[in-house]
Amino acid sequence: MSSQRPETTITRADWYGRKLERERHADTLFSDLDLTEAENIGSVFSDCVFRSARFNASAHRDAAFVNCTFIACKFFDASFTNCKFVGSRFEDCAFDTIKVVEGDWSFAGLAHADLGRASFSGTRLREADLTGAQCRSGSIRNADLSGALLHNADFNGCDLRGSDLSAIELKTIHLKDAIITIDQTIFIAEALGLDVRLK
Structure with missing residues (x-):
């Protein structure tokens, strides 16, 4: 995670069931983001902060979360296939039944x-x-x-x-x-x- 504060803040965004395809986000704070049942294909998040985000039952493939910070996030039944989390850190997160296949x-x-x-x-x-x-x-x-x-x-x-x-x-x-x-x-x-x- 970079030492700089996020340049952009997105609060309480409702991405429930949304399909994210090759989106790019950098230096962004996501607060109370709802990604429940979302489908993420190839999107890249770099130096982002996820605070109290819900990834429940979401599916991610060939995506990247590089140098990101996850604080009090929920990953219940989420799946990550061939995804990259290099340098990311997790604090007080819930990983119940998360499934990670390959990836870095x-x-x-x-x-x-x-x-x-x-x-x-x-x-x-x-x-x-x-x-x-x-x-x-x-x-x-x-x-x-x-x-x-x-x-x-x-x-x-x-x-x-x-x-x-x-x-x-x-x-x-x-x-x-x-x-x-x-x-x-x-x-x-x-x-x-x-x-x-x-x-």
Whole structure:
């Protein structure tokens, strides 16, 4: 997010069910925006602030939210397919049943986010801040978590199959009942200093 204040403010806009196609918005504060059931194809938002916005049941494809800030936003049942959230950060947002397929969320700020009912598949989360994130019983599959900040993150019962776990420090996260593959099991065993032999 740029240090500059947004140049434009849009308050209580009703975009319910609206179709956004390749729109471009920059340096804009969206306050109480209603994007419920909206369809967003290829639109780009850069250095924008979304405060108390509702993304419920909206569908986004090939869209970008770059260096944006989301404050107290709701993402219930929203879907994001091949979208870019590079450098964006989230504060006090609700992610119930959000579905993220592929896309680039590198450097995203998701510290302390409740992702227990969220689903990420094939998403790039490289160097994302997941410090203290609550991912219990969630799903983060085939994701690139390399370089991510995971200190005190709760992955208990989380489906992590196929994800890059190289950033995990076993002493600082919770992994009880997490679902992983055999290859990941070997990686974790070796990280614990065990001598893994197949025979």
